[in-house]
Amino acid sequence: MAFGATPTSARATTTSETAATYEDLGLFTADPEIAADVSDVFNLLTGYSRQRDFGALLVAPAGLRMGLLELIRAQASPKGRIAMKLNSLVDQEMIDALYEASQAGARIELIVRGMCCLRPGVPGLSDGISVRSIVGRFLEHSRVFRFGSGPEAMYLLGSADLMERNLDRRVEVLTPIRDPSLRERLDEILGILLADDVLAWELHSDGTWRGPAENGTVNTQARLQEAARDRARRIVAV
Numbered sequence: 001m002a003f004g005a006t007p008t009s010a011r012a013t014t015t016s017e018t019a020a021t022y023e024d025l026g027l028f029t030a031d032p033e034i035a036a037d038v039s040d041v042f043n044l045l046t047g048y049s050r051q052r053d054f055g056a057l058l059v060a061p062a063g064l065r066m067g068l069l070e071l072i073r074a075q076a077s078p079k080g081r082i083a084m085k086l087n088s089l090v091d092q093e094m095i096d097a098l099y100e101a102s103q104a105g106a107r108i109e110l111i112v113r114g115m116c117c118l119r120p121g122v123p124g125l126s127d128g129i130s131v132r133s134i135v136g137r138f139l140e141h142s143r144v145f146r147f148g149s150g151p152e153a154m155y156l157l158g159s160a161d162l163m164e165r166n167l168d169r170r171v172e173v174l175t176p177i178r179d180p181s182l183r184e185r186l187d188e189i190l191g192i193l194l195a196d197d198v199l200a201w202e203l204h205s206d207g208t209w210r211g212p213a214e215n216g217t218v219n220t221q222a223r224l225q226e227a228a229r230d231r232a233r234r235i236v237a238v
Contacts, residue, residue: 023221025142025157025189027175027182031056034175045171060172064160065093067174071147071154072097080106081153083190085144088115088161102128111193112203113140121205131203134196136221144186145174155183189224196220
């Protein structure tokens with residue numbers, strides 16, 4: 001898993017150019033179930049397959065929507081915990097499922113970079129939901145999903161936002177993160193994002209965004225850059 005970059009436009013760019021603008025997360029894995037699913041996805045893209053069922057991956061437009069809905073609904077209780085980092089949240093069915101989970105007592109923490117059609121903190125509707133957006137030097141591009149807590153939590157990483165076009169009209173993929181060290185890394189990233197008081201804008205129940213107060217101490221992007229440097233130093237030292 002890496003703190004890295006994605007292309008900024010259709011023109012050819014170098015890694016150094018894109019790294020100056022975007023952050024993203026990627027997964028390198030030899031997990032045979034995930035690798036087999038990836039092969040099947042490419043066969044689907046090239047027309048060699050019409051497969052709709054996958055072992056590990058959630059793949060749109062076949063099963064991603066239903067898979068995410070099932071994961072959200074499974075957290076609909078006072079013990080439920082959901083954390084999502086994504087670019088946009090506009091799909092009405094997903095929003096309604098999150099409202100229902102909140103009404104059942106779940107605690108839901110959303111980090112949404114761009115469009116968000118959900119209203120957090122509305123009494124009787126979304127009391128248990130918070131929404132924030134991280135606005136800094138890097139464009140936040142990664143999508144991270146965590147359902148539940150502790151060893152039984154489900155972690156997903158991938159390309160899909162919660163929009164109708166992503167869920168129903170594109171081939172999009174979310175992959176489970178199974179390695180304990182990578183799950184721990186995602187917990188670290190989400191923890192820093194949710195603690196940020198320098199770059200974070202908070203969405204309130206009246207639909208207004210409020211910026212951070214002065215004298216904040218937790219800067220998500222600075223913290224994650226330093227963590228990446230520390231890991232690189234340890235590797236070099238070995």
